[in-house]
Amino acid sequence: MHSYLSVLSDLTLYTHVISGSLALLCFWIPVFARKGGINHRRVGNWYVRFMWGVVVTAVLLCVKNIIVANYLSAAFLGFLSLITARPLWNGIAILKNKKELSVSYQRTDLFLLGSIVVASFGMLILGYGLRAQGMGAVILIFGILGLTNLPEFLRNLKPGIERHWLREHFSGLIISGIAAHTAFLVFGAATYIQVLFTSYWATLPWFLPSVIGGLGIAYSNRRYGVNKIAANKNVSDKH
Secondary structure (H helix, E strand, O other): OHHHHHHHHHHHHHHHHHHHHHHHHHHHHHHHOOOOOHHHHHHHHHHHHHHHHHHHHHHHHHHHHHHOOOHHHHHHHHHHHHHHHHHHHHHHHHHHHOOOOOHHHHHHHHHHHHHHHHHHHHHHHHHHHOOOOOHHHHHHHHHHHHHHHHHHHHHHOOOOOOOOHHHHHHHHHHHHHHHHHHHHHHHHOHHHHHHHOOHHHHHHHHHHHHHHHHHHHHHHHHHOOOOOOOHHHHOOOOO
16 A cells, blocks of 8 residues: 555656646746737646646645645645645636626635635644744745735625736736746755855745746736726727
């Protein structure tokens, strides 16, 4: 039984790594391609598929860690899966809710956001219990990051709130890209990063993708005028 679990675990890990690598390769093409063009849509769809492969395999690895009683890794992987799944799902689901948000969309979105908020408090408690040392410090930081979803969760509780589909499409998929790049730099390329960066510079891979992603979201919003209230009426439904 143990040998079967080991083989399945290895296959899942390899699939996770391959899916993540392919997602990273696909991410930048729709970013720079003409919005609504064939390259933007086709490669963008492949990016989403590969990222769902990353999320699903991360969940499976989380289950595997629970089975082998590695609860700390299980909690971390499960939380990463959750905070990656919500923006990834929302970035695509919002395209089907351009004119009016469906009830199913709103319920699913609130459920995912609420789950992130609850899980974030759990991560804070776990990180504090580990005295914010080693893995406990990482868990504490991610718990704090997860709580940044609290204002959005509370805002979306109000009925009839205005949500710009193009802004949420951009931000959702770029945020999922931030997660992919951060995971690659911090975990996938950890050996090389430790050689290149020393001292406090070693924290750069944790924050650089977020800074670049934040600038990308701001640029996209400004370029396509989605920060203007009037843009809700002027932006074409065709994407």
